[in-house]
Amino acid sequence: MKLTDHAEEILESMWIAIEEDGRGYADMVSIGISGDDPALKELVSNALVEIKGERLNFRPEGRREGEMTIRRHRLAERLMMDVLNIRGDSAEIKACQFEHLLNEGVDAKVCTMLNHPTTCPHGKRIPPGDCCHEARSSGDLGVVPLTELKSREEGEIAYIQTDDGKKMQKLMAMGVLPGNRIILLHSFPSYIFRVGFSEFAIDSAMAREIFVRR
Amino acid sequence: MTEQAAERVRKVALVGNPNVGKSVLFNALTGAYVTVSNYPGTSVEVSRGSSTIEGSPWEVIDTPGMYSIHTITEEERVAREILLHESPDVVIHVLDARNLERMLAMTIQLIEADLPVILVVNIMDEAERMGLTIDLKLLQEKLGIPVIGAATGRKRGLDEIRKCINGYVRETDQHRFLYSRLLEHDITEVCGLMQGDYILSRRALALLLMQQDDEITSIVRHKEGDAYAPLAEKVRAIAFDRRESFHLDLSLERKEIVRGIINGVFHAPEKRVVTLAERFSNLSVRPLTGVPLLLIVLYFGLYQFVGVFGAGTVVDFIEKKFFVELFNPWISGTVKNLIPWEIIQELFVGEYGIITLGIRYAVGIILPIVATFFIFFSFLEDTGYFPRLALLVDRVFKYFGLTGRAVIPMVLGFGCDTMATMVTRTLETTRERIIATILLSLTIPCSAQLGVIMSLLSKYPGALLVWSGCLLLLFFVVGLLAAKILPGEAPMFYMELPPMRLPQFGNVVTKTYTRMQWYFLEILPLFVIASVMLWLGKITGFFEKLVNAMTPVMASIGLPRESAVAFIFGFFRRDYGAAGLYELQTKGLMDARQLTVAAVTLTLFIPCVAQFLIMKKERGWRVAGAIGLFVTLLAFGSGYLLNKALLVTGLLA
Numbered sequence: 001m002k003l004t005d006h007a008e009e010i011l012e013s014m015w016i017a018i019e020e021d022g023r024g025y026a027d028m029v030s031i032g033i034s035g036d037d038p039a040l041k042e043l044v045s046n047a048l049v050e051i052k053g054e055r056l057n058f059r060p061e062g063r064r065e066g067e068m069t070i071r072r073h074r075l076a077e078r079l080m081m082d083v084l085n086i087r088g089d090s091a092e093i094k095a096c097q098f099e100h101l102l103n104e105g106v107d108a109k110v111c112t113m114l115n116h117p118t119t120c121p122h123g124k125r126i127p128p129g130d131c132c133h134e135a136r137s138s139g140d141l142g143v144v145p146l147t148e149l150k151s152r153e154e155g156e157i158a159y160i161q162t163d164d165g166k167k168m169q170k171l172m173a174m175g176v177l178p179g180n181r182i183i184l185l186h187s188f189p190s191y192i193f194r195v196g197f198s199e200f201a202i203d204s205a206m207a208r209e210i211f212v213r214r
Numbered sequence: 215m216t217e218q219a220a221e222r223v224r225k226v227a228l229v230g231n232p233n234v235g236k237s238v239l240f241n242a243l244t245g246a247y248v249t250v251s252n253y254p255g256t257s258v259e260v261s262r263g264s265s266t267i268e269g270s271p272w273e274v275i276d277t278p279g280m281y282s283i284h285t286i287t288e289e290e291r292v293a294r295e296i297l298l299h300e301s302p303d304v305v306i307h308v309l310d311a312r313n314l315e316r317m318l319a320m321t322i323q324l325i326e327a328d329l330p331v332i333l334v335v336n337i338m339d340e341a342e343r344m345g346l347t348i349d350l351k352l353l354q355e356k357l358g359i360p361v362i363g364a365a366t367g368r369k370r371g372l373d374e375i376r377k378c379i380n381g382y383v384r385e386t387d388q389h390r391f392l393y394s395r396l397l398e399h400d401i402t403e404v405c406g407l408m409q410g411d412y413i414l415s416r417r418a419l420a421l422l423l424m425q426q427d428d429e430i431t432s433i434v435r436h437k438e439g440d441a442y443a444p445l446a447e448k449v450r451a452i453a454f455d456r457r458e459s460f461h462l463d464l465s466l467e468r469k470e471i472v473r474g475i476i477n478g479v480f481h482a483p484e485k486r487v488v489t490l491a492e493r494f495s496n497l498s499v500r501p502l503t504g505v506p507l508l509l510i511v512l513y514f515g516l517y518q519f520v521g522v523f524g525a526g527t528v529v530d531f532i533e534k535k536f537f538v539e540l541f542n543p544w545i546s547g548t549v550k551n552l553i554p555w556e557i558i559q560e561l562f563v564g565e566y567g568i569i570t571l572g573i574r575y576a577v578g579i580i581l582p583i584v585a586t587f588f589i590f591f592s593f594l595e596d597t598g599y600f601p602r603l604a605l606l607v608d609r610v611f612k613y614f615g616l617t618g619r620a621v622i623p624m625v626l627g628f629g630c631d632t633m634a635t636m637v638t639r640t641l642e643t644t645r646e647r648i649i650a651t652i653l654l655s656l657t658i659p660c661s662a663q664l665g666v667i668m669s670l671l672s673k674y675p676g677a678l679l680v681w682s683g684c685l686l687l688l689f690f691v692v693g694l695l696a697a698k699i700l701p702g703e704a705p706m707f708y709m710e711l712p713p714m715r716l717p718q719f720g721n722v723v724t725k726t727y728t729r730m731q732w733y734f735l736e737i738l739p740l741f742v743i744a745s746v747m748l749w750l751g752k753i754t755g756f757f758e759k760l761v762n763a764m765t766p767v768m769a770s771i772g773l774p775r776e777s778a779v780a781f782i783f784g785f786f787r788r789d790y791g792a793a794g795l796y797e798l799q800t801k802g803l804m805d806a807r808q809l810t811v812a813a814v815t816l817t818l819f820i821p822c823v824a825q826f827l828i829m830k831k832e833r834g835w836r837v838a839g840a841i842g843l844f845v846t847l848l849a850f851g852s853g854y855l856l857n858k859a860l861l862v863t864g865l866l867a
């Protein structure tokens with residue numbers, strides 16, 4: 001089942017009104033659609049939504065579909081912000097266009113690449129998908145910044161992510177090279193880690209840029 | 215070897231990571247003394263010494279620490295200059311045995327550059343204690359250069375090193391370490407376009423060019439002339455193709471080469487040996503235990519040892535017992551017998567006489583305080599405590615636009631602000647250096663001053679509280695403002711933590727001694743000059759005029775006109791000024807409020823002449839002048855406000 005873009009947008013508005021604002025129904029006027037909207041007809045005929053007067057309600061499949069649509073939208077937002085570094089209104093517009101491409105497994109790929117984020121850039125919750133549940137149950141915590149490690153926890157340096165070339169070279173000269181074992185010794189007030197037989201202290205800004213595979 | 219060659223003074227350069235014992239080796243080879251510390255990044259300047267090694271004359275060059283031949287920081291650049299321009303006859307790469315794997319990457323680079331390298335695997339004693347074994351023979355075979363195991367701190371391996379330096383004959387076929395086929399292809403292409411003669415090998419230069427090293431690029435541009443354009447084009451094309459991760463790829467390839475070399479050479483025990491020092495180190499970096507530990511260190515080290523013992527007991531003894539009761543009356547008598555003219559008598563033994571005032575202040579008051587401080591500082595430095603302190607305060611220092619690194623100059627400032635201003639050089643950005651210089655010149659009292667002010671205000675605990683409150687407040691306010699106002703990015707903090715160790719007595723003594731020597735040579739002339747100036751001012755009447763001119767300023771901050779003298783002293787050295795206040799207080803000319811105001815103003819007031827000169831040298835006229843003006847205005851402004859506040863509230867009345 002492939003819905004039209006507009007139908008997906010209706011599902012999103014409904015999902016926010018019902019699930020997040022907790023109103024129990026969505027009001028046609030307040031989400032700005034009319035009863036003769038073809039997209040609404042499409043949703044009804046697919047048995048996703050039911051209409052009671054001015055009120056819209058999810059049917060069980062519709063709730064699920066709405067959840068996944070909102071998920072795709074928020075994943076798209078994260079992708080714009082975190083990876084493509086597009087911000088502001090243009091990020092929002094691009095995300096709106098992009099989300100419709102994230103179906104048939106593409107969302108799972110993007111979600112994995114973003115390391116299963118739980119919130120969108122505006123701080124709202126991203127409903128977890130199957131890939132998130134799988135990652136959680138298999139215990140694969142993936143690659144995390146050094147700041148996420150607990151004291152005494154050990155890992156392998158996966159990569160260094162920084163815009164500052166000098167900083168990167170400094171870190172590499174200190175032995176922070178992908179493939180090396182790293183042990184976090186303390187995380188407060190500064191991060192202290194050991195690579196080989198040497199210990200180093202760095203601030204949290206630098207620790208955020210070292211990514212470690214647990 | 216021909217006789218002529220033996221006559222020529224050959225050069226040996228010591229290079230390597232920070233804190234691996236280059237300076238210790240330098241001292242052992244030359245007999246000279248460079249300050250050696252368990253603190254990374256202390257040799258900022260290149261030290262040179264001449265020495266006779268195995269009967270031949272050698273010049274030994276000690277360089278600041280460098281991590282890689284592709285330089286990032288100022289110190290590294292200074293170190294590489296030596297390799298680039300002086301073509302040393304032998305280059306000794308000193309590394310830490312415990313970190314052989316990490317540090318061999320630079321050995322590879324040095325060999326690759328076709329330099330005459332000897333590898334010294336240092337700190338073998340600690341490596342052995344940790345249960346590490348290193349097959350030096352095999353390492354030598356694999357690297358194709360002489361390899362010597364040593365523990366220079368314990369004088370182990372020194373003879374071998376000397377023999378090796380003097381008998382060094384360059385192997386004709388130093389080993390070549392091959393990179394991946396792709397990288398080798400790029401190297402060959404770039405090398406093929408180079409025509410000039412260089413000190414470093416083309417292979418090394420090609421790699422540095424690809425890493426976009428500015429200095430190397432300009433050297434090559436200069437040498438190649440017309441041939442440079444196609445070369446630059448090629449390098450640009452490669453750099454673009456590999457823009458994603460050239461530095462990383464190269465590091466990884468080198469790491470792979472090192473791994474191959476180290477295989478079979480380096481054995482570590484299964485289980486890490488946790489030493490007592492490591493446990494202690496753990497305590498010192500946790501805020502819960504680290505902060506109390508810091509307070510204990512400050513209480514016993516600064517307060518009890520420097521304050522009570524140095525500034526109290528020792529000063530009492532030397533100044534009161536020796537100078538005032540014995541030496542001064544005797545020397546006054548002697549001088550008066552020898553020299554009939556009263557004016558000249560005044561110069562030596564008068565109120566501001568060179569001997570009765572200058573030497574007395576310098577030797578009787580300042581020397582004991584500074585000496586005890588330097589003993590304390592040198593001891594602490596050698597334990598390796600400072601880097602731990604640095605990481606402990608990093609978060610707080612970030613608010614002032616500084617990193618934890620700046621804690622070293624700050625602590626040193628409590629000893630001598632002049633020396634501390636010099637050490638601000640180890641900070642990474644100009645912005646940090648300027649902020650640190652401001653804070654040092656304004657709010658950090660030096661040990662001499664601290665000692666005198668402590669004894670000055672000790673009779674009024676309230677005054678001491680107000681004084682330290684004012685300084686702390688200004689430290690925070692000025693720091694916060696400086697961080698806001700000065701342009702530039704927030705600095706980053708990273709630091710290697712050397713293992714903690716118990717300092718060696720001899721080392722602490724020598725270190726204190728060299729610092730004392732520097733300090734004394736610097737201050738004694740100033741004290742003498744100050745005495746002469748004051749004498750000149752007195753006999754010409756200028757001094758009286760100056761005191762008169764300053765009276766309104768003094769009155770506005772509520773001080774008696776006699777205190778102007780202390781401020782005029784203070785211009786020469788702040789401690790000298792504080793000592794002047796001490797005199798006034800002994801004569802009972804000032805009450806608690808006035809003493810507090812005077813102490814605060816004088817502490818904030820312009821740094822001593824010596825510090826100002828160093829500021830000028832390190833930061834340039836403009837910045838130094840601006841800071842000087844700012845400090846003066848703020849000092850008197852704060853004095854004015856404090857006086858008003860104390861009058862209104864009736865505190866300390």
